[in-house]
Amino acid sequence: MIVVRGAQVYDPAHSVDGEVRDVWVDGAHIIPAPPEDAVAEVIDGRGCILAPAAVEIHTHVAGYSLNAARRFLVGDPARLDLLAPSAESAARRYLSLGYTTVFDAASSPLLARLASNDLQHMAGVDRGTFTQLGDHRLLLHSLAKGDLPAARDTLAWLLQAAGGYAVKLVNPGGGLAWKSGQPAPGLDEPIGLGELTPRKIIATLVQLVNEMGLPHPVHLHAGRLGRPGNAASFCETVRALKGQRAHLCHIQFYSYGQGKTGGYTSAAERVVICLEKYPRITCDVGLVMFGTAIAVTSDTPALLELKKNTGKPCLSLQLEGEGGTNILPLEYRARDATSAVQWATGLELLLRFPDPMRLFLTTDHPNGAPFSAYPQAIEWLMSRPTRQEVLARSHNAGMNFTGLSGIEREYTLGEIFAMTSWGPAKALGLTDRGHLAPGALADLRCYRKQADLKQMFTRPAWVMRRGRIIVRDGEQVALSEGSLLVTRPAWDKARLPRIQSALTELISFPVEDYALGASGQPGAEEVACTSMGC
Amino acid sequence: MKKETRAACPFCNLHCADLRLTFDGGRLVGFSPACSLGEAGYRSATGRLPAARDPGVMRTWLEESRQPMILLSGEVDCETAAAAVRLAKCYSAFLVCDEEQTGLTLGLAMQSAGCLTGTLGDLRGQALVVLCGVCPSHIPPRLDEFIGRDLVKDCLHLDPANPLDTLRRLRLAIRGNSDVLPPQLAPVAARIAAAPSGVLVFDQNWMTAGPLFAAELLLWLEDLNQQRRWYALYLPPAPNSIGVVETLLAETGYPGSLRFNSGGIDFAPRLWQAGRILEQGEADLCLLVGQPRPFSKNTLPALRKIRTILLSPERPAWRPSLWQPAARAGVDASGLVQRLDGTPVNLQALISSRRPAMKDLLSELVGKEVQV
Numbered sequence: 004m005i006v007v008r009g010a011q012v013y014d015p016a017h018s019v020d021g022e023v024r025d026v027w028v029d030g031a032h033i034i035p036a037p038p039e040d041a042v043a044e045v046i047d048g049r050g051c052i053l054a055p056a057a058v059e060i061h062t063h064v065a066g067y068s069l070n071a072a073r074r075f076l077v078g079d080p081a082r083l084d085l086l087a088p089s090a091e092s093a094a095r096r097y098l099s100l101g102y103t104t105v106f107d108a109a110s111s112p113l114l115a116r117l118a119s120n121d122l123q124h125m126a127g128v129d130r131g132t133f134t135q136l137g138d139h140r141l142l143l144h145s146l147a148k149g150d151l152p153a154a155r156d157t158l159a160w161l162l163q164a165a166g167g168y169a170v171k172l173v174n175p176g177g178g179l180a181w182k183s184g185q186p187a188p189g190l191d192e193p194i195g196l197g198e199l200t201p202r203k204i205i206a207t208l209v210q211l212v213n214e215m216g217l218p219h220p221v222h223l224h225a226g227r228l229g230r231p232g233n234a235a236s237f238c239e240t241v242r243a244l245k246g247q248r249a250h251l252c253h254i255q256f257y258s259y260g261q262g263k264t265g266g267y268t269s270a271a272e273r274v275v276i277c278l279e280k281y282p283r284i285t286c287d288v289g290l291v292m293f294g295t296a297i298a299v300t301s302d303t304p305a306l307l308e309l310k311k312n313t314g315k316p317c318l319s320l321q322l323e324g325e326g327g328t329n330i331l332p333l334e335y336r337a338r339d340a341t342s343a344v345q346w347a348t349g350l351e352l353l354l355r356f357p358d359p360m361r362l363f364l365t366t367d368h369p370n371g372a373p374f375s376a377y378p379q380a381i382e383w384l385m386s387r388p389t390r391q392e393v394l395a396r397s398h399n400a401g402m403n404f405t406g407l408s409g410i411e412r413e414y415t416l417g418e419i420f421a422m423t424s425w426g427p428a429k430a431l432g433l434t435d436r437g438h439l440a441p442g443a444l445a446d447l448r449c450y451r452k453q454a455d456l457k458q459m460f461t462r463p464a465w466v467m468r469r470g471r472i473i474v475r476d477g478e479q480v481a482l483s484e485g486s487l488l489v490t491r492p493a494w495d496k497a498r499l500p501r502i503q504s505a506l507t508e509l510i511s512f513p514v515e516d517y518a519l520g521a522s523g524q525p526g527a528e529e530v531a532c533t534s535m536g537c
Numbered sequence: 538m539k540k541e542t543r544a545a546c547p548f549c550n551l552h553c554a555d556l557r558l559t560f561d562g563g564r565l566v567g568f569s570p571a572c573s574l575g576e577a578g579y580r581s582a583t584g585r586l587p588a589a590r591d592p593g594v595m596r597t598w599l600e601e602s603r604q605p606m607i608l609l610s611g612e613v614d615c616e617t618a619a620a621a622v623r624l625a626k627c628y629s630a631f632l633v634c635d636e637e638q639t640g641l642t643l644g645l646a647m648q649s650a651g652c653l654t655g656t657l658g659d660l661r662g663q664a665l666v667v668l669c670g671v672c673p674s675h676i677p678p679r680l681d682e683f684i685g686r687d688l689v690k691d692c693l694h695l696d697p698a699n700p701l702d703t704l705r706r707l708r709l710a711i712r713g714n715s716d717v718l719p720p721q722l723a724p725v726a727a728r729i730a731a732a733p734s735g736v737l738v739f740d741q742n743w744m745t746a747g748p749l750f751a752a753e754l755l756l757w758l759e760d761l762n763q764q765r766r767w768y769a770l771y772l773p774p775a776p777n778s779i780g781v782v783e784t785l786l787a788e789t790g791y792p793g794s795l796r797f798n799s800g801g802i803d804f805a806p807r808l809w810q811a812g813r814i815l816e817q818g819e820a821d822l823c824l825l826v827g828q829p830r831p832f833s834k835n836t837l838p839a840l841r842k843i844r845t846i847l848l849s850p851e852r853p854a855w856r857p858s859l860w861q862p863a864a865r866a867g868v869d870a871s872g873l874v875q876r877l878d879g880t881p882v883n884l885q886a887l888i889s890s891r892r893p894a895m896k897d898l899l900s901e902l903v904g905k906e907v908q909v
Binding site: 076077510 | 641648649875
């Protein structure tokens with residue numbers, strides 16, 4: 004038994020906001036305070052801040068696309084290390100920042116073995132991956148035919164076959180349209196499969212996933228990513244969800260207006276007003292930070308648009324039966340108008356959005372910035388002067404075309420912990436973590452109080468996983484296994500022969516070997532599908 | 538008793554996973570669909586298998602070595618490549634890879650020009666296939682079936698005496714400057730211009746000309762893609778060239794040419810190539826994981842001066858100090874490989890043998906726990 008004594012405790016799930024109290028741990032779980040004569044190892048928490056460990060809801064650290072990114076970064080060790088460390092290193096760094104649960108945001112069924120391999124190497128953290136199905140022909144054909152039972156079973160089978168935790172949709176139907184030579188379809192434009200439109204795909208799959216009770220709802224990367232003026236279509240996408248439970252990722256990249264000369268402006272306020280109306284929708288922000296980044300995405304139309312605009316080389320692999328995976332190196336510069344607007348828009352979204360339980364801190368690593376930049380982002384959120392100072396020395400578009408300069412709000416510590424612990428844990432359906440109620444997992448982070456917030460969040464005093472301290476002063480001091488989290492929704496197995504027969508037409512090898520094949524995801528921990536999504 | 542098994546083939550970079558093999562008492566008696574390379578590979582690999590040796594000598598030699606070098610071949614599976622990385626870390630060894638030059642050349646070309654490629658299922662049905670200097674012996678026997686056309690008769694062969702110049706001229710012609718085109722290339726340019734989609738297929742034959750050349754090829758692809766949809770397909774030299782390089786990238790961030798030390802990893806692509814390390818006498822032990830490509834006449838004498846350990850399923854044509862017979866993934870061991878288009882394929886053990894898998898041998902050699 005362990006007791007952390009005298010720390011200032013934050014548990015936003017239970018409205019505990021900096022009270023000095025003791026936290027008791029027995030084995031892997033938080034427990035209520037035992038009788039006074041209980042014998043326990045005491046950890047002195049005086050002068051420290053104690054909170055549940057952080058949960059990463061959207062990052063790219065595993066699978067083929069990361070290796071493709073590494074090809075672009077060979078010869079530049081500093082960038083390589085920052086943007087595309089090995090899966091093992093990424094897990095270690097997340098731990099050292101206080102994260103004990105990490106979700107990779109997109110893996111393809113076809114290349115599932117590569118993602119699985121990387122996930123196996125991410126010891127120390129609980130981890131999982133979202134399976135990208137927004138361009139899967141098998142699924143889209145079922146939807147085009149209006150055969151919802153077939154779509155539901157196909158979706159469940161694909162998720163299981165690929166060892167995924169949740170369903171990811173990336174610009175649904177956009178990759179398929181691109182392959183057939185069409186321009187990226189708008190929300191209500193056909194994608195080339197009868198009358199099927201992105202709106203129909205999104206609305207139907209969100210509903211199906213919620214009916215199946217997956218712990219995490221559809222994780223949606225909408226269309227028109229990164230384009231000026233895209234806030235209007237994004238808000239239309241939000242409305243297309245009809246108030247259903249869903250998660251919208253890296254919304255900063257969809258919160259743009261368009262100036263008179265065609266340049267980027269912030270539409271953060273409009274997006275926040277729109278999202279506020281739908282309490283069952285959660286989001287992550289996808290902050291852009293000044294510095295180096297690399298675009299890693301399945302959104303082929305968006306990336307080729309970016310390539311056209313930046314003139315930079317892009318690596319694209321198109322996958323049979325699915326969309327593609329694409330890489331393009333980036334540099335966000337403070338003196339560049341677009342970068343300045345993007346940087347300010349991300350912060351503006353976070354500062355305007357009232358509920359930190361619904362909008363979470365991410366950088367869409369490595370698209371907006373490396374995840375190692377989180378402490379810097381937290382400092383900007385908690386300190387207006389520090390962000391104003393950056394705003395003042397960046398391109399004046401950041402000042403003139405966004406609302407950041409006029410925002411007085413500074414995040415409290417409680418809000419920071421809400422947006423990095425309980426908020427994402429709840430959105431992922433992992434209600435066993437991210438809070439400190441008795442019975443919760445004893446995954447904790449402890450910081451020494453100091454004025455330098457960036458420094459404080461960069462180097463926790465210690466990080467505990469399942470009741471054991473595994474990181475001390477930023478260094479890993481103990482090994483920890485961590486679980487590979489998957490979901491296996493129920494489906495009608497009698498449909499398997501029909502699914503496999505249809506898939507045979509789309510792929511160039513035997514269907515028995517598709518995705519993870521017979522081996523499945525060894526050692527995975529299944530998170531139950533419940534009625535939470537309904 | 539006859540037994541039919543479904544299998545994925547380890548003998549070329551297509552890794553056809555639709556094979557039906559029939560064994561009778563461990564002897565291959567049936568093979569379909571037809572593939573001369575695969576059938577010969579299985580017949581040879583399932584013949585008389587040599588017994589394993591005690592790996593104790595290998596450990597002793599590694600421990601005695603002042604500076605070991607591990608040379609990784611493109612024929613081993615991904616887990617073996619990952620185990621080789623762990624071993625190199627453990628013994629502060631050089632880690633070089635037969636495939637790294639191609640990987641680097643292609644990587645540098647991609648960095649400067651980008652690349653659009655697709656998996657084989659997506660390449661089927663493209664209007665035109667252009668074989669760019671491809672050596673016919675590098676075309677996997679069943680690639681026709683995947684691409685959906687007869688690659689010998691039904692595609693454009695481009696193999697000029699001066700390929701770099703030809704590529705440049707063709708590229709300019711596609712941009713609309715046909716004045717630069719010699720008359721003999723005009724029909725080629727016209728055929729390419731008329732095709733709404735296509736695939737440029739190339740192999741190491743042209744890659745060896747260096748990154749500028751590779752970049753030119755990819756720039757050509759880029760120009761073709763301004764209006765239409767063209768893909769590139771690289772035919773790597775060894776069965777798992779792609780998987781080995783991808784594994785090294787995933788494990789270390791680099792495609793090879795590495796030296797591990799207590800401070801981390803050093804990467805020096807020009808400096809740390811197998812031939813140079815051996816000829817300069819920088820390594821006193823060479824552990825060859827899988828059959829390496831033939832050594833040059835300068836390298837072979839240098840190799841003979843030091844201890845050499847070869848882990849390989851087959852008896853080598855040259856004589857290493859120690860040959861440790863090892864199981865082959867897809868025959869008597871399992872293993873993950875990557876097809877030439879990057880698609881991962883799981884190879885299963887079809888027969889049992891007393892030969893250890895290379896990944897197990899290497900893991901055993903690590904001996905001590907890698908520190909966190």
